[in-house]
Amino acid sequence: MPNSGGDHTEHVPIVVIGAGFAGIGTAIKLREAGFQDFVILERGGDLGGTWRANTYPGCACDVPSMLYSYSFASNPEWSRRYGTQPEILGYLRDVATKYDVPQHIRYYCELLDASWDEAAGRWRIRTGLGSLTADVLISAIGPFSEAQIPRLPGVDDFTGTQFHSLHWDHDLDLTGTRVAVIGTGASAVQFIPEIQPLVDRLTVFQRSAPWIVPRVDWATSDVERTLLRRMPLLAKAIRGAYFAGIEGFGLVGFVDKRFRHPFEALGRFQLRRQVPDPRLRRKLTPDYMIGCKRAIFSDAYYPALTQPNVEVVTSAIAEIRPRSIITADGAEHEVDTIIWGTGFGVRPQVFERVHGSDGQSLAQLYRERPRSYLGTTATGFPNFFTTLGPFGAAGNQSAIFMIEAQIRYLVDALKTMRDNGLRRIEVRPQAQRAFVEEMEQRSRDTVWVGGGCRSYYQTPDGTHNAGLYPNWSIEYARRTRRFDSDAYLTTGGS
Numbered sequence: 001m002p003n004s005g006g007d008h009t010e011h012v013p014i015v016v017i018g019a020g021f022a023g024i025g026t027a028i029k030l031r032e033a034g035f036q037d038f039v040i041l042e043r044g045g046d047l048g049g050t051w052r053a054n055t056y057p058g059c060a061c062d063v064p065s066m067l068y069s070y071s072f073a074s075n076p077e078w079s080r081r082y083g084t085q086p087e088i089l090g091y092l093r094d095v096a097t098k099y100d101v102p103q104h105i106r107y108y109c110e111l112l113d114a115s116w117d118e119a120a121g122r123w124r125i126r127t128g129l130g131s132l133t134a135d136v137l138i139s140a141i142g143p144f145s146e147a148q149i150p151r152l153p154g155v156d157d158f159t160g161t162q163f164h165s166l167h168w169d170h171d172l173d174l175t176g177t178r179v180a181v182i183g184t185g186a187s188a189v190q191f192i193p194e195i196q197p198l199v200d201r202l203t204v205f206q207r208s209a210p211w212i213v214p215r216v217d218w219a220t221s222d223v224e225r226t227l228l229r230r231m232p233l234l235a236k237a238i239r240g241a242y243f244a245g246i247e248g249f250g251l252v253g254f255v256d257k258r259f260r261h262p263f264e265a266l267g268r269f270q271l272r273r274q275v276p277d278p279r280l281r282r283k284l285t286p287d288y289m290i291g292c293k294r295a296i297f298s299d300a301y302y303p304a305l306t307q308p309n310v311e312v313v314t315s316a317i318a319e320i321r322p323r324s325i326i327t328a329d330g331a332e333h334e335v336d337t338i339i340w341g342t343g344f345g346v347r348p349q350v351f352e353r354v355h356g357s358d359g360q361s362l363a364q365l366y367r368e369r370p371r372s373y374l375g376t377t378a379t380g381f382p383n384f385f386t387t388l389g390p391f392g393a394a395g396n397q398s399a400i401f402m403i404e405a406q407i408r409y410l411v412d413a414l415k416t417m418r419d420n421g422l423r424r425i426e427v428r429p430q431a432q433r434a435f436v437e438e439m440e441q442r443s444r445d446t447v448w449v450g451g452g453c454r455s456y457y458q459t460p461d462g463t464h465n466a467g468l469y470p471n472w473s474i475e476y477a478r479r480t481r482r483f484d485s486d487a488y489l490t491t492g493g494s
Helices: 019-030 085-097 186-195 222-230 232-247 250-255 258-272 278-283 300-303 349-353 362-368 397-420 430-441 475-479
Strands: 012-017 040-041 111-119 122-127 128-139 162-164 180-181 200-206 312-315 317-321 322-327 332-334 337-340 384-386 422-427 489-493
Touching: 012 019, 019 040, 019 085, 019 397, 040 258, 111 162, 111 349, 128 397, 180 186, 186 300, 200 322, 222 232, 250 258, 250 317, 250 475, 258 300, 300 312, 384 397, 397 422, 397 475, 422 430
Parallel strands: 012 040, 012 128, 128 384, 162 337, 180 200, 180 337, 200 312
Antiparallel strands: 111 122, 122 128, 317 322, 322 332, 422 489
C-alpha cells in the first residue's frame, strides 16, 4: 500500500475509527502483523469507547469479566466477577499502554466525512482536525455510542432537569428529589438500585417488562486473585467455562424456541423470590419469550422496585408538562428530574458520513436492509472493514469474542493485500447476497424475530433479524479464521 499521495493532504495507509475495545484490539493486531503506519480517530478526549462514555451509577459489565476481556490479555485482578465501569476502563488503558497503542490515537478528532475516491483508489477523509486520505478505512465503532431519546409531546417544555444515562449529570444531587426513569433496559436496571435509596420518590415508566435472571455476582478474594495469577491455565479454564455457559443461550436464540422454558422458569423464580406483592409481580412479568429482547442479569433490580418510595407505571406516556408527566390513563406524576433509560441508536450516526463508490452512505445501506459479508465488509465499499457489522454481532456470546474474530479476519485481509500487492478489494455482490440469504433463512424461526416483542434485534418493521449472527459464535470464528480472497474482487497484484 502506498505511503504518499500526489496532493498535499496528509496520507495514512490505514485509518481506524474509534478507540474502544475494537479499535484498541485492531491496533494491537495491526502492530503484531507489521503495520506501523496507521492512526485511530477518536472523537473524545480519552480511549475506552463505551466504557469511557457510560459513567452512570452502577455501570458494569453483564458478562463475567474473565470473558469480557481480550483472550491475549488476561487480567487476574478483577475485584468482582462482573467488572465495573472504572475497572474495565482501567483495563483498557493498561492494555493499550502495554502495546503502545496511544501513539496512534488522535483525540478530539471526530470523523466528519469519509468518501471513496474511485479514480484515486483511496478514501478521502475530513475530520475535526483536518483532512487526510487513506488506502484502507476500518470502522471500530461500537453499536451503543449514540443516546436515543424519544420525541414525546412536551419534552422540550419540561423545566426540571433531564438527561440520558449516557450523559449522566454527576453534578446533580438527587437526594430527596422526585425522579422519573423512563425506560427499563439494561442501563436502567443497573442505575435504578443505585439511586433508589437517595430519592424521595422514584417513578419508573415501563413500556414492557424485561426478563431478569440471577446475576450471582461476588467480590473476588485475595486467594482467588493469587490463584489466577499463579495458575494461568486455571484462568483459561474458567474463561472456557463462562464461554460455554453463555454460548448455551443460542439454544433459545436460534436453535429452537422450546429451549426457552428452563430459562423462563429461572426468570420467573427470580421474580417470585424477590417480589412478594402479586400486583407488582404482574406488572413485572414479561409478555414475550425470553431472548426476544436482551435478557438482563440482576439481583438488585427487583428489590429496588419493591421499596415504598418506588412506583412502577405501565400506562403509556401521553404528555410531558413543565413539572410532571401525564400518562394515557389521565394520571399526573410530578417530578423534578427525568432520567432517560431509553437505550441507544444501534447504528451509529457516523455511518451517515461514510460513503461508498456510488455515493451511498453506509447508513442508507443498513436502513434499506441489513447487509454485509460476515459483518466485516460490504459491496460498494472498497477497502473498508467493520467490526460488529450486520450479522457480525452475537446474541449469545461476549461481544469481545466476536470482535477478536473480526480483527483476525481484517488483519489477514490486509496482510493478503500487502503480500500480493493488491490496491483494492471489494466483496463480490454474489458472495454478499449468498451470505445475507443464509442469515435470513436461519433467522426466520428464531426467537429474535418471532418471540412476540419489538426490539433492536429486529428491523424497524419487526419482520427481519437486524444483524445478529444466527449460529454458534464458535462457528463464526471458524469461518472468519482466514481471509477468503475468492469472495472478493481485487485490483493489482500479479
